[in-house]
Amino acid sequence: MPVRRVVITLLIIGPLLALLAYGFTRDSHYIVSPLLAKPATPFTLKLFDGRDLSLADLRGKAVFLNFWASWCVPCREEARELEAAWQKIKDKNMIFVGVAVQDTDQNALEFLKEFNISYPNGKDETAKIAVDYGTWGIPESFFIDPQGRITYKHVGGIRAALVVSKLEEAAKSIVSAQEGKGDYSAVK
């Protein structure tokens, strides 16, 4: 009888404790993207040099899409890494696209100049592209395969080696099991 009571008590308290412990392991601030392995939403970006860049025109290439802002510290930290990665792969069938969000033209251009960024960059004035890609932190990066499918997402600063390896996976349409996470800071 007492053993039965202990078992029943544990059966009631056990799941509650497990639920509590699970709650403590979760980061309530983190939003898991539902976009992995889904088709990337098409967009047209007005580049800082005045040209228009359309995602549809990049079909057939592996695309690295990076959302950034000049005021964001992790974006500054990853900027040189991204340019280094771009220099490594620019002759392959791959392309980088930078999207500045919640930024001024002047600050964004100064940022690009400061870090000698040479890949195409433009500004998402209305944050439509940012919302289409479900961004919630800056920087966030998306890898898109030649068929236009999102293969990997990274929240926070990213290193050149990871960019290159994930782009190579994207070129082969290999979808990552889950998104990656570096340091992140919230959008304004």
Next chain:
Amino acid sequence: MKLTRARRVLALFLLLGSIVHRLDAASAPDLEDQTRAIATELRCVVCQNLSVADSPSEMAQQMRAIVREQLQAGKSPDQIKDFFVSKYGEWVLLKPRTTGFSALLWILPYVVLGLGVIAALWVIQRWVRKKQVISDRPMQPAISQQLSGEPFADEFPQPDLDDDSPKARLLRERVRLQHELADLDFDFQAGKLSESDYVTLKQEIETKAATVLQEISSLPSDAIAKPALKPAPARTRPQQATAAQFQLWKIIAGGTFLLLFGLALGVMLTKAARPRGSENDTITGDFLTGTTSGSAEVRAALDEGRQAFEKQEFPKAIEAFKKVLATEPNNPEAHSYMGFILVQAGHGDGALMAFDKALSQAPNFPMALWGKGMVLYQDKKDYAGAREIFQRLLNLVPPGEERNEVVKVLAEIPASGGTPSRPAVTEKSATVSSSSGQIGGKITIDPKLNANIDPNAALFIIARPAASGGGPPLAVKKIDRPTFPIDYTLSQDNAMMGMPFTGKINITARLDKDGNPVTRTPGDISGDYKKNPVEVGAKNVDVTLDQVAR
């Protein structure tokens, strides 16, 4: 006739026009209401504890604009919510859906409530039944006497266990109840039962025993005598001791469980709870989330820093804020104070970086906004930038003296003109400047120290007036993560707070590990131009970094 028709057509046109006008007028607030209604149900992806309707963040504003646009495009509220769910998942809905897996969130509380009510009713029913059994079955005095008169000795006669007749079963039950009574007495005497529990339980057993005895007494007299009685095995002391040990085990196990539960809860809660870094800081659960925890030490260091700053004891303040930043690298207040200290030291660029760091963590941190605005206005002459910052600050500050101050500064900033004079931080921009008012050269590092280079370090090239022999620098240039050798130029663009970049100047350079020009960190590598001082306009002012700070 024709005229009449024309008048009617005109009247209809005017009527339609007025209706359309009225519809337009009516639809405008309606659109806003609809936008607000939908935005109220969406979670702001930045603030997260606020709805898109209530959040003042820029992201929420843009999300509201998207909702409005989609409404204008004829989409239904459900379609718009589906759109956001497709981008952010169900998480974005403040009210989870009542279908699919989310339905559990709505149903489970009621299920748990129902189960709780059923459990409570069951327990109450048991209590009532127990009381009823006791009260409904008054013990006959004769039977009570017989029961109490039973010899509760160590040796009870026990009927044959193989005999399955009703009489034998009754006799076995009587013996069992006698055992129970004996155990109860033992427990009570051992102090393991309260008096009220003892009385209640004893009454219950006696009632059962009375029933059994009543049934036995109703049997034919020979039937009682006949069942073969054999001596019961002695209820030995060790058996009673085992029962006592079992009780003890229960108490120890229960106590241990409660202790562990309390410890686990205490540890988890202290890990999870921390003061918010700022009003924009929404993370409160830090356990395993990778964020650092605030502590009394940090608060004490902040207080110490504030006091030192007010007394203008800047070295002490720097130490205190460094301590804060060592524990909480993103603390916006510490970064803001560091910014003000850098302003005091004449390092406008460093101050701007410090304020930007603070604002990257807390975009609406008033102190950092004020500092950044002032640097942009007074140091950088970037009037447009300063106006934008002060305007943001104005939206945050409630009416009062501080707001009046912001309004005053905003009024002072020239409405036009003023060119942003951000530092030329890249080599490319430096080479564009005229060479007459600049000093140029190359920074190299002693090959022996190549292994000491921190890849994240920042290079500071510092110009000081030779006459002062120290003191605040005349000009500073910062280059993040330099690759050596690296060419540099220093010009009026890099000068502090409008100081003239002229005369004899000493040039030094430092590869700074923490990127903070004010602090010296062990491992910083520095070097001087060997032929200091130099005149402005000098070329080939080459510096080799060859001294490591200990």
